[in-house]
Amino acid sequence: MKSKITVILSIVALIVLSSTAPLSAQNNKGFVKLFNGENWDGWHLKLKNGDDALAEKVYAIEDGMVHVFNDEFPDEYNLNKGENATHGLFYTNKNYSKYILRFEYKWGSKIANNFDEWQYDAGCYYHVFDDKIWPKGIEYQVRYNHITNKNHTGDFWAASTHLDWTSTADTSSFLLPKDGGINAGRKKNELYGYAKAKYNALNNKWNKCEVIVMGDKYTIHKLNGVIVNMGTNLSHSEGMIGFQSETAEIFYRNIEIKEFDEIIPIEEFVK
Template sequence: MKQNLIAVVLALIATSINAQYKNVINYPGGRIAISHDGNNYDKDDYVAAAMNLALLEGTGLKSKLVHFDHSNHLKNKDSQYMEMLESVTKGVRHFNIDSTKIFDVQTQLDAAIANFKKEAEKSTENNPLWFCIGGPMEVPWQYINAVDPEKRKFITCISHSSWFNEDHVSPPEMTHTWEDIKALGVKTIRIKNQNKTEWNTKKENVFWMRDSKNPKLQWLYNRNAKKTFDSSDSGMLWWVVTGAENGGNENAGWQDYKPILDAISDNEKRGLPENLTTEEKGFKTIFNGKNLDGWYLKIRSRDLELAKKVFTVENEMIHVFGDSFPKEYNLNTGANDTHGLIYSEKAYSKYILRFEYKWGDRIANNFDKWQYDAGVYYHVINDKVWPTGIEYQIRYDHTTSRNHTGDLIRPSGADYDWFCNEEEIYLHPNDGGKLYTKKHWLHFASPTENFNALNNKWNQCEIIVMGDQYAIHKLNGEIVNMAFNLEPGAGIFGFQSETAEIFYRNIRIKEFDEIIPAEKFLKE
């Protein structure tokens, strides 16, 4: 009986606390968009971006988020960019945010503009868009400039800093200011400078996060990079969710958000959020970002210790050639001892493989147009350094500034049918492509300008493979190559070290039990 009474009392206390903080929330309706920089200058965004994701979860308003971008300073500083990636990618996972609404401006600017335009043009008087701008104005200006002028009046842009972010320009990439945004016909509101509130507070005031039993709050506390706990940009979102123009609180701080964060569950949903589309569900991560569990190494020298130097794991990436190239690498000989692959332990047949890559600065060879060369082998049945399988080529020809990522390579022992135009560049047979009958090993992808080469930006790659039926190569959302009647029709896959420093990350896969007709993917 006593235990039952204690349980009832605790439940009443929890209900009372819940009701208290819910009464603070006075959401005005509409939808939410948020933009952060953090990849240059403003280290407070490390924690503010994570805090905004936590607040959306804690207030129960994450379904109202239609756009969230980060790293919107167009002059990137890589060390800060990596911090923003951690804040956002882990924040999305910790607080169960729909990842389809998240955009990395450094790699997805065009997609971010398209998404903002799509969402903004849904706006009406009764369904406005609240746009919290926590960085320079250039990228937000590009978003709004793309929107139908008739719809801009339903966008309210919120700022809280009257000088640095609003007036910050850095030609030629960044030339637009807060005044330029005003001129586009949106509504603009500058609330009180949140750096002067308890959103920027003494660290000891939030030690309750550091000392919490909830690992999510511990993580959130540790995202702070300043001498004070500065999540000042989150004050804009708080102003919106507490009423906006109808009494939104611009004088809040840690005392206000503490009960909301304390109520967040420490149970973390694994994998992708449940509100993703059917096409996005079913992917699983196969590189854990911490070590190479589930993978094994092969290298030309057969020296496993050397292979461990060539393939290292750091900041949730596989870093190839991350050291200073010691003499033992036998470089610039045309027979580098470091040619190798990191192979999956499991074999696959019908799947979509997604990953990202970017080039580094180091060159591991003295070649000409093949200086930046790597690749992903799939359907591998003989795991040699030069395996039997099919290759999704990753290459940039710096002598002609031409992309070759997505090219097909057919090593000895593998085969497929390939269709091309008269210039021997991929062209689907439905579009007039002719079956290529020459016995050549390299088959060029269709040309595209949608790629990142030596600019420290990531490329998003996708390989769609359906057993022995067909393979589709995609680069940054575009289909660039395709093969039919594959031999082999199943096998492991491997990521290559070859001629230059390269980074791989976000390696994930979705398997299928049955063949999906190629037309489904060609229409997307």
């Protein structure tokens, strides 16, 4: 009898564990490293001035991270000279269509290029179909304006692409449909979105970003677990992924992706 009870209890325990413990593991299931933390396998680097050797210095690999404008660069680099030669991105060689992309970023203290116009500015491009500098695709903006104390991380920049934006009735900011958000119509080549000012350049913290994109059906931007932007009816369904060097020192790490064979309904992510 004791052995039967033990077996039954073991089965119950397994059922409980399988239904509760794997929740966090389930969130991580299927993700693979997009950047291996060691070298540029699967990627290519581009700067505005076309200098490949300089690109490998701008995008330094340190401790499994990408460190943009590392200790080889001065605290102020080519600041406000109008040259902006080190504007650029590191791009995947492969196109992606339906996936969840995750990465983390943290600002440093160095500033560069046209910082007077775009303070603490960088970003992540996806659905890139022309990898020139600047590329054609959709950007998950990574930016903090210390002058206005406004964080723009999660904003859209749709370069040579279109999408239908979800916003407040006056189109001043993003708003989820369940909270009254509407389809604000077709958007192209504009910055628009919503972001939380507390995630700024001065607190020296890591921020977690997600892009959930399903071909040309929809795209969702998340910042530290919160949906901060959303668009539907995209004009492009796939493309390369790239991360920017622009006006400030920045660290990128834990760049991971989970691909899907079929479209996952948006309701799975927007409750």
